[in-house]
Amino acid sequence: MTSGKLSRSGKLSRRRFLGTSAAAASSLVLAGCDQFDFLGQRDDGVRNTIERANDLTYRVQRLLLGQDWLAREYSESEVRQGQRPNGSVDPTTQEYQTLRQQNFANYRLQVGGLVESPMSFSLDELRAMPSRTQITRHDCVEGWSCIAKWTGVPLAYILDQVQVRPQARYVVFRCFDNIERTQAGDVLYYESCDLIDARHAQTILAYGLNDEALPVANGAPLRVRIERQLGYKMAKYISSIELVSSFADIGLGQGGYWEDRGYDWYAGI
């Protein structure tokens, strides 16, 4: 997912976003390529133009990639270490702390939005559903990878339970973790994916990691695995799932916490 390094870069970009050049100026002692620093401004016209290359990447990958083609799965012997925790590793919101103290006994996953029958599921109910176990490689946007074994319920199964309406285009994952604490209050993590990835066989709501219950550092009680995209798409600490036709009104409108801070919505690259 995300890390301290990423968080730092996020903060720098926000400073730029607010029109302050202090961050750049202080790091420009060696002054080389600072003439291209304007590209870091999230509302810069040139940046917005070259950002559209990612739409091309999305389209081309959707063309090349069969809807049900799987990400590589590895053997047991290739799980050589624990899953590296990243981003939020210990959410401090009151709601989460309470659930955690009760070992998530009172947790209920809310599923709603553009569905015929909104429903909620306890962790036990989720565990009783058909499950899928997969050993896959987690690729972080920073560049590292980590192989781990994930167990969970296919998201497609949940979507069939609640019956997705035809207008729905995206699945939004809302999370408990306050990835950022500001004076205006907590900023909660969220993510979204299209229905092709949501219904993909390897897209699971994972409650198990390496044959044990999903630890807090890795997103307990529930996180999503979207194996053909990067780690930041795979929201941890999921509180609710919402089917939407557009994510323009959610967060800053880009479809996810990191997307709102300049990262690409499509993270297949």
Place this chain on the structure above:
Amino acid sequence: MSSETAERLDREQKGQLVYRQSIWTRVTHWVWAICLFFLLLSGLQIFNAHPSLYIGQESGFEYNNAVLRMGRVLTDEGSRGHTVIFGQTFDTTGIFGVSGPPDNPQYVAIPSALTIPSFRDLATGRVVHFFFGWIFVAALFVWFLASLINGHLRRDILPSAADFRGLPADIADHARFRFQRHRFYKPLQKLSYFVVFVILFPLIILTGLTMSPGMDSAWPWLLDVFGGRQTARTIHFGAMLLLVLFFIVHVVMVLLAGPFNEMRSMITGWYRVGPQTHSQEADRS
């Protein structure tokens, strides 16, 4: 003296102007020059997000499969920049790991002067990298088609048996900084372009694609060819280093061979061959 004689004498002294570079070669050359500049500096920005390189499918956090690590280490003398290559530690303070003036040090692997943006911004690094990546690949596609049709590939890039025979003499010429200006590329020149176009460019594109989880699903053979995503990332970095080396040698050779003539040929297509060049060779285009 008749003007014809003057012209002939002039040609013998200065050599003849020949049309050496097609419009396709010239346009793609400059498109690549721009692309590689942005790809290199945005790539180093991306590298700074996790300045370690590994061999294998994954990154070892509980075991060591790293071949390169850069970072800041706290020592008795304060923060030092360390670069570990194949287990050997080098103090790279001032360049890698820790850089900038002592009163305002930067704790980044690659110094900010070599990254776009200069400050830490992985998101923007990726935006810049993927945009120029697409242009780079598009230019390679155009160049390949054009060069296949106009003969540039066969004539100037693919080494022939004669090139291998002429290699020792060409190496000796280069070692003595003795450059003759010919219409056609000499063996070492051909070989270096061959390595860049046929090996390094495809290699850096394919290892880049291997880092994409989407492409790994579309083309799973990528992972097998390169021995895993992390090995591919390491090869991608290595190919970058070789391209930087090529760039340095390329510019030095332009300077040694006559920068005005070389630049003219890559801008207008016209190149003045050496006076010793046979007119027959010069006339062929």
